[in-house]
Amino acid sequence: MENIRNFCIIAHIDHGKSTLADRLLEYTNTIKIVEGQMLDNMDLEKERGITIKSHAIQMEYNHEGKDYILNLIDTPGHVDFSYEVSRSIAACEGALLVVDATQGVQAQTISNLYMAIDHDLEIIPVINKIDMPSAMPEEVEDEIIELIGCDRKDILRASGKTGEGVEDVLKAVIERVPHPTGEPEKPLQALIFDSVFNPFRGIIAYFKIENGKISKGDKVKFYNTGMEYTADEVGVLKMDMIPRKQLSTGEVGYIISGIKDPTEVKVGDTITHVARPCAKAIDGFQEVKPMVFAGVYPIDPSEYENLRTSLEKLQLNDASLTFQPESSVALGFGFRCGFLGLLHMEIVQERLDREFNMDVITTVPNVSYMVYDKHGESKEVHNPSGLPDATMIDHIEEPYIKASIITDTNYIGPIMKLCLDKRGELLKQEYISGNRVDLHFMLPLGEIVIDFYDKLKSISKGYASFDYHVDCYRLSKLAKLDILLNGEPVDALSTLTHQDNAVAFGRRICEKLKELIPRQQFDIAIQAAIGAKIVARETIKCVRKDVTAKCYGGDVSRKRKLLEKQKKGKKRMKQIGNVEVPQKAFLAVLKLD
Incomplete structure (x- = not known):
């Protein structure tokens, strides 16, 4: 156990964690020289250049004549995947804090760092990308010292691209990160920190052993679900899964026990022996709270059961996704899913399509609101169509977040204007070092959900970094905005929005829908309504056949007769006609400026 080191890599987006992880694998001869990212194995990760899943891998390294086993977990950097980071941190004793030499400390670096400090991890600061012409290692060192109060000599300089300083990083991991503590003789306690679905072998759970040992063929029990299984195969994770006879305290590995039902494996659960169970489960990580809710419906209603199975399998791989069944008048049966943010929602949609x-x-x-009725009772509403009747509502509270935005001083003005336009209030601003400033805002979560992050990036030319957590619920003047097509409400397009913005927002939705809904044989009225009051209207004119073309002369009453006949047909058609809303229209409403 003295020769095992478990560590993860944490950083902001694009600070070069995955590239550095590849170099570590190369220097320990785990893999040969590689093209592209080795650990980011999902197509989506390669296309977008981001890490979505944490990846665990074992390396072997000889240092001063002794063989060491290093278990590395590479983590995502985007704020939407911070739950993955919290799981990785729970399975480690140390963390490499990677900071880009050209960009310095950014918001996600700070929030991940605090998470690691809460778990008492040993922090090793690494300045990456020092081979870049625009690198400024001295200034970045000052920022790191101010952030974690370490000595200048403790900060390592490396380059994932050229491999410079990588051996120093491996040496520091062995010398500074404490080995796992635990007792091999105690009853088995192993923490599940991830799981994947394999169509042939069932569910594979990844775990880290805190106490005890596990061998192939053992009868094991999952503590929280109480289910019992046989360990058909246990082993360690290298580039592939490598079976072993036995794993002991401090090791990270996988277990295959032929589980077919995705609901039986809970990330954060404890594995123990049936014969000698442990006294209590290991304290897991914080439960994740979804921030953004959206309905997901199959285009073909008969695919409903397949969608449920797909979501369950996806949830194994991404425990931060939550879903429950719901139905809609316009779209039939589907699920109300909870996501950590908009990028997460986009990735889940892409994965459903590809995988x-x-x-x-x-x-x-939209986000969840607390609705209080006249009797003083409250209920949580995730969907505008779930609101009680307007006459019954006493008041509505919406969630507020505490946001931290780190940016260059040149962009303070536009960023403040953006936040104040979104009904935010400035709490404080702190100058970190040089021309970097940290702005703290209270903002309503509902205003951030749609396009805040994109706007922030474009205003600050990509330099601002954003991190947030939900703080409290506050009283708000909210109005339910309904969209009607030919007098029928489309529940999938209804939103809850602030009263001051409702009319302008309704008008913009109507204009956008007019562009996107194809013309029919009859007039379509698109209306935005708050309660019974119509606040905006657009009309899509019907497609008409020229019925008077065959009249080449004669009395005008002949033409009028044909037009009247056509008018009656259109009227009848309007009564029985249906309007299909294309998927583009739903997406366009999200991107309304």
Whole structure:
């Protein structure tokens, strides 16, 4: 056990964690020289250049004549995947804090760092990308010292691209990160920190052993679900899964026990022996709270059961996704899903399409509100169509977040204007070092859900970084905005919005829908309504056949007779006609400026 080191890599987006992880694998001869990212194995990760899943891998390294086993977990950097980071941190004793030499400390670096400090991890600061012409290692060192109060000599300089300083990083991991503590003789306690679905072998759970040992063929029990299984195969994770006879305290590995039902494996659960169970489960990580809710519906109603199975399998791989069944008048049966943010929602949609071939319609995302009725009772509402009657509502509270935005001083003005336009209030601003400033805002979560992050990036030319957590619920003047097509409400397009913005927002939705809904044989009226009051209207004119073309002369009453006949037909058609809203229209509403 003295020769095992478990560590993870944490950083902001694009600070070069995955590239550095590849170099570590190369220097320990785990893999040969590589093209592209080795650990980011999902197509989506390669295309977008981001890490979505944490990846665990074992390396062997000889240092001063002794063989060491290093278990590395590479983590995502985007704020939407911070739950993955919290799981990785729970399975480690140390963390490499990677900071880009050209960009310095950014918001996600700070929030991940605090998470690691809460778990008492040993922090090793590494300045990456020092081979870049625009690198400024001295200034970045000052920022790191101010942030964690370490000595200048403790900060390592490396380059994932050229491999410079990588051996120093491996040496520091062995010398500074404490080895796992635990007792091999105690009853088995192993923490599940991830799981994947394999169509042939069932569910594979990844775990880290805190106490005890596990061998092939053992009878094991999952503590929280109480289910019992036989360990058909246990082993360690290298580039592939490598079976072993036995794993002991401090090791990270996988277990295959032929589990077919995705609901039986809970990330954060404890594995123990049936014969000698442990006294209590290991304290897991914080439960994740979804921030953004959207309805996901199959385009073909008969695919409903397949969608449920796909979501369950996806949830194994991404425990931060939550879903429950719901139905809509316009779209039939589907699920109300909870996501950590908009990027997370986009990734889940892409994965449903690629990995499970599911064609889905996603409704306008919204957040959950607390609604209080006249009797003083409260209920949580995730969907505008779930609101009680307007006469019954006493008041509505919406969630507020505490946001931290780190940016260059040149962009303070536009960023403040953006936040104040979104009904935010400035709490404080702190100058970190040089021309970097940290702005703290209270903002309503509902205003951030749709396009805040994109606007922030474009205003600050990509330099601002954003991190947030939900703080409290506050009283708000909210109005339910309904969209009607020919007098019929489309529940998938209804939103809850602030009263001051409702009319302008309704008008913009109507204009956008007029562009996107194809013309029919009859007039379509698109209306935005707050309660019984119509606040905006657009009309899509009907497509008409020229019925008077065959009249080449004669009395005008002949033409009028034909036009009247056509008018009656249009009227009858309007009564029985249906309007299909294309998926583009739902997506366009999200991108309304």
